[in-house]
Amino acid sequence: MTIELRPVTENNFVEWRKAVRHGFGQHVHPDDITRLKNDRAELDRLIAAVDTKSERIIATGGADSYSLTVPGGATLPMAGVAYMTTSVTHRRQGVFSEMMSRIHNEARERGDVVSGLWASQSHLYGRFDYGLSVNSYDWEIDPAFGAFSHSPISEEHESDTHLHFVDAEEAAATLPGIYDRMRAQTPGAVDRTSGRWRYELFDEERVRGGASALFFAVCEEVGEQTGYVAYRMRRMGDSDMGTLEVIEQVSVTDTAHASMWRFLLNFDLVGKVIATNRPSDDPLWWMLSDPRRLLRKSHDALWVRLLDIEKALEARAYNADGKLRLGLVSESEPEVSGTYVLEVSDGEGAVKKTTDKPDVVMAPADLSVIYLGASAPGPLVEAGRIDPITTRSLAKLHSMFSTYSAPWCAHYF
Ligand SMILES: CC(C)(COP(=O)(O)OP(=O)(O)OC[C@H]1O[C@@H](n2cnc3c(N)ncnc32)[C@H](O)[C@@H]1OP(=O)(O)O)[C@@H](O)C(=O)NCCC(=O)NCCS
Known part of the structure; x- marks a missing residue:
């Protein structure tokens, strides 16, 4: 059996939309297909996975384009991942993972700095470097x-x-x-x-x-x-x-x-x-x-992945000046792993990759959590998710990343 990822076009949009709703155990009203097409969907951001034997759509995915506000008020282009389903007839063969990696690659090509999503189950997206960024x-x-x-x-x-x-x-x-x-x-x-x-x-x-x-x-x-x-x-x-x-x-x-x-x-x-x-x-x-x-x-509300670590870190405002070497370990994308030096002056950050030893080590998903201010780093250290290596690095991380208020995403997608 071969499964191909194909574009969604005027010709297969209805089949694609039915497959999305089917994946969530629902039927779709014909008017809702038109509504989605006219008012929400961006066809060139959607994926249909087709079983080439039956020529039927057996998995769906895609993204909507958003702009995400980060601490300090800057906004970042965000791929709002949605419509992710694999038919029960084709589960656990890696189709979802393949679509996620296609969506991330295309989002980077478009210039998206982050991607975000609302998860149907909270254990699905950590493996793709998403962190729980809004509760x-x-x-x-x-x-x-x-x-x-x-x-x-x-x-x-x-x-x-x-x-x-x-x-x-x-x-x-x-x-x-x-x-x-x-x-x-x-x-x-x-x-x-x-x-x-x-x-x-x-x-x-x-x-x-x-x-x-x-x-x-x-x-x-x-x-x-x-x-x-x-x-x-x-x-x-x-x-x-x-x-x-x-x-x-x-x-x-x-x-x-x-x-x-x-x-x-x-x-x-x-x-x-x-x-x-x-x-x-x-x-x-x-x-x-x-x-x-x-x-x-x-x-859990919005899950966020930082697609471009340097740009994302430089976009947000910081609560305290200082220098911190953030060690990131990504299991899904080894090229993201490494040490990033964050130097904050007057609340603004400058970031570059370095070969220096890190002051603190975490997965990109945990950086996403503290990035928008969903949690202070302390509980993540206690949970064994962040490893503060050098003395005072936790205090520094805390004072630099702390925010005035918790993040909120009023918009569900
Ligand atoms: C969730 C869903 C899209 C996964 O599709 P899939 O094609 O079977 O996923 P994959 O084969 O690519 O699996 C990717 C990984 O996620 C794991 N996984 C996928 N679904 C899982 C589930 N429901 N529970 C636990 N683990 C799951 C797989 O074991 C696999 O892990 P691995 O990389 O360690 O081997 C599919 O089960 C589905 O359509 N569910 C209903 C709709 C839904 O909830 N969509 C998500 C919307 S946010």
């Missing part, structure tokens, strides 16, 4: 326990913040501007094209899973739009009490965040508020007078 929480809270003990909004400024509902059309015009301002100041955030906004805001009945159509509210502060929420209501049977499901809540200021959550925890006839993919350091926890009531379930 997030799913929340559940009974709004009866939603009182705040603290808030960044003083009584004097309470009237500066206004919330209003907008309809789907106004939301489509308003939300992208607010999202973009959040993205510019949030490490781990990625951009959304106008097509992708259409794709995300698609809200026909069949995608609502029995809940209401989307509701949207926008926060305005002194004439500026500083936050939004998209949510659905779900009611069980004849019960008046429902669940408010926050689909996305984005804020640009602390005050917008506080007034949005004051609003979301203040509805009549809601017995539960749930929200998915909240930042791991979201301040709501510190604002609630009874924080234990906010149930938080953590999950």
